[in-house]
Amino acid sequence: MKRLLALLLALVMVFGLAACGNSAAPAEKPAEAPAEAPAEAPAEAPAEAPAEAPAEAPAEEIVINFPSIWVGTDSKAAYMAQLVENFNAENAGAIKVVVEEQTDYQAYRDKIRTTITTGSAPDLCILDTTFDIKAYSESGKFMDLTPYLNEGWGDTFADGAFDAWSVDGHTYILPFESAIFPLIYNTKIFNEIGWDHFPATYDEFFQFCKDAKDKGYNAMGQMAGDNAWSSMLWYSLIVEAIGGKDVYANGLQDPAFVEAAKVLKEMYSYTFDGAISATAGDVNGHWLARDTAIYLNGPWWIGNLYKEDNAVDGVLLADDCDVAVNPKYEGGKGDGGLVTTVQGFLAAAKQDDPAKEAAVVKFLQYLTDPDHVSELALSSGAMFFVKYTPSPDTSVIAQKFTEIANNANYTVLHVNGAFPTAFSTEFPAAVSALVLGEVDEQGFVDMLQTAIDNAA
């Protein structure tokens, strides 16, 4: 009984502790994390301030809540943190951007989706193509940036950057980080296989694959596990090569999708064992272990090529790498196109208070300032929709990426941006079913179509 009493006593003490914690947390909230129900809270404070004391005392500090995924191990983390710090210093007393660090993509998406659904969207957030940008733009929950963009801000962005994402000529959600998907290949492995150039056509490509296999190398890394990221990228490339510029005009009806499935399936004969269950870690591991000839991923991966940790015998991986464009497909409509996607959109919640709206826009303009973006690009290797002069210190591989982007005849979206999220969610199941022979090429496309229909 005594022991039990002691236990109960301990529990009561814990209650006390918790109560202290409770009362402490809200006290520090206004300064530290004013995230609570942004939809309601901001209406009061700043709205009164200008009315009462317009000329004299500065308005109460406006706090912008910004849950961001560009933190932690993200390559943009360091410079983003510095940008926010500088902005806060420049606007000390007037505006304060508070970053809520979010590191897990899926959890971040879940949280953003939930807050937006419940009407508590954060002041500023980062969206990607897994969100239905059109529906979000139409929802009326986001700030209409068109008037500000028309005042010259829009000219700092790449031509046509907003076209695919605007609704009735209005831009609510700003495409910011872009990505292109050229092919990186290991020249040392190519030499060992006896190839001195990158295949220019898919016929040649499969000849290369056979040669690589004979020499014990994987031609490329495929993965159908997790989100099947690598295979989805390859699929986009093949779809572009076969279907060309307008491949998405008729949804999944274009015969290019079935044809591309056949090519993708064949590629699984030239990747490492266990690709069906593989994840990004496996694909990256094989590429780093120098047993895979070709690597496909976005520009954010360039930094890893230069990392000392990934060097073997003191030779950086980048020193053995070159960059190539998507091969041509015999009889295909593709002609020098480039697969791209929007890696990050910036979305600002609609504000009732004009002062706050102005503050958010000010921060957005600061963030997308060409000089800042140039620095951000240099430090992270990432690419952006803002027009900027690349720094002369840019790495060789990154320069080649930019060159490819500049020389592309046209761009085509990566499938994950071209179709609703349901496409991407279903893709791993569909591609593993295809490769394991559960469905044929048409069945593969049907699976994806059904998933899209169910969600629509």
Add this chain to the structure above:
Amino acid sequence: MSETRVHAPLHGRELVLAVLRWILIIFFALYTLFPLLWLAVSSLKTNFEFLAGSPFALPAVPQWQNYINALTVAGLGRMLLNSVIVGLAATAFNIIVASMGAYCISRFRFNGREQLFTLFTAGILVPLNALMVPYFVIINKLGLYNTYGGMILLYCAIGIPMSTFLVRGLMDSIPIDLEEAAYIDGCGFFGRFFHIILPLSRTGIVTAATFEFLTCWNEFVFANLIVSSEKLRTIQVGIRYFTNQFSTDYVSMYAAIMISIIPSILGYVLFQEQIIAGMTSGAVKG
């Protein structure tokens, strides 16, 4: 208990059983220690070794740096403290509420009793991922977004079905005559609860408390959803600090996981030693 029993020399079937018993004991021990060992070894590799090398090879040079990364970069100390605070408080509330409820359901016949218990049990089945939207709204409306209170309340609540189920299961096996005798002696509702039922259902309560605490400790989705301030982050959010869709620092993540496991194992060992000692020396009256 068998310490007091006298064993005859083993032979025949007994011997086979004894050998079998030890094979089982050792198999399960190896099976359960293996992940821990692997994790410890992996947390000392370089990211390159982990990705490009064999998953079961030893690191060339142990990378203690990973632990320093985990502790400094993600600020795990504060997060551990938060997890302890939230876990203990939620468990305490949860166990008190659940054992009071279980007592009523287990010991008294009243209208709607069975329906009530079915409702509680069905609660165990609810996939909580589906409730992100309602939970977010509830916590927000209560003004508990971004507070310890919000997490404690939510964790306390989502564990109620499980705890009630576990505690009631045990209370049901306590013979009713003990209580009836006490009732005749003039022991009231509360007296019977505190002096008879609670002490006798300690096993159930400890089981439920362990489960509840581990649930809180390992919960991630809601910890991330209903908190935004870094000062209130729990350890599971910290572990994810090293994962990123595009560049996962696996080894530092493993170091962070190791750091997060050590207190729970220590806590479990201590908790277990004390509580189970209390359980087995059990007594009706103190």
Add this chain to the structure above:
Amino acid sequence: MKLERSDRGPLWAFLGPAIILMLVFFVIPVIYVAVVSLMKWNGISAPEFRAVRNYLLLFKDKAFQRSVINNVIWALVAGFIQVPLAMVMAIILSRKPKGWKFFRTVYFFPQVISGIALATLWRAVYNAETGLLNGLLKAFGQGALAKDWLGTLQTAFPAVLIYWVFYIGYYMVIMMADITTIDESYYEAATIDGATDFQQAIHITIPLIRRTSLLTCVTLASVMGLRQFEQVYMLTNGGPANSTSTIVLYMYKKLQDTNYGMASASAVILILVGIVFIVCIRKLFEGRGEGAAPRKRRAVK
């Protein structure tokens, strides 16, 4: 015990907090989910009523069918293989062999290890090229059996299920705690009658825990089997070709698609399947045998 009038007030005071929490955090949210399951809703546009269409779409979807079957298998394996294994170990350890305290603690470890770590480890064990399992097979000259365990239709689900079956610590601890409360006199009498340990387990221990911790564990394990999500999500994400999918994983994917209607409908079906399970298990344990009445607890002084 019959409810006396004087107990009525305290009774509702005791039940009150639990009932309020259940109402706010379970009943109301589940009603919300049930309502959404009749809607077409993407979480941002206006919801559209579409009656049972979401349910019809679910029943037509092969991935969902597979998820339900997997969950049922999982629940059965958990309740009728995993728990009995745990029971055997609980009986063995409650006999207090050398180092039993150490083993009891060790068996519990997997429960405190983060799911991410367990999943990555088992991915590594099942890996086609560098996996431990294939390595062992090759070492024993069975290299022909080596395969991509998580990437083969026939082996992926068994692989996900089997590794997990042996993590019995939690149920073992529950049953051990129960066994230690069995009065010593039962065993003393049996020992005098010459009953072996094995006979004592069959005739004393199991009947005495059957209605208590064994029922609790079987129910718990089955429900956990039905709710299975995290391990599958991290080990296979339901692949290959949905062969390892579960209802909650399916639901989670529909949430990602902002298909709130179908996600909610699958949650409702999970709850219904679960209730059937719980009722059947109760019937099974109540129906058979002489029904162990509340028993003597040990060391009451």
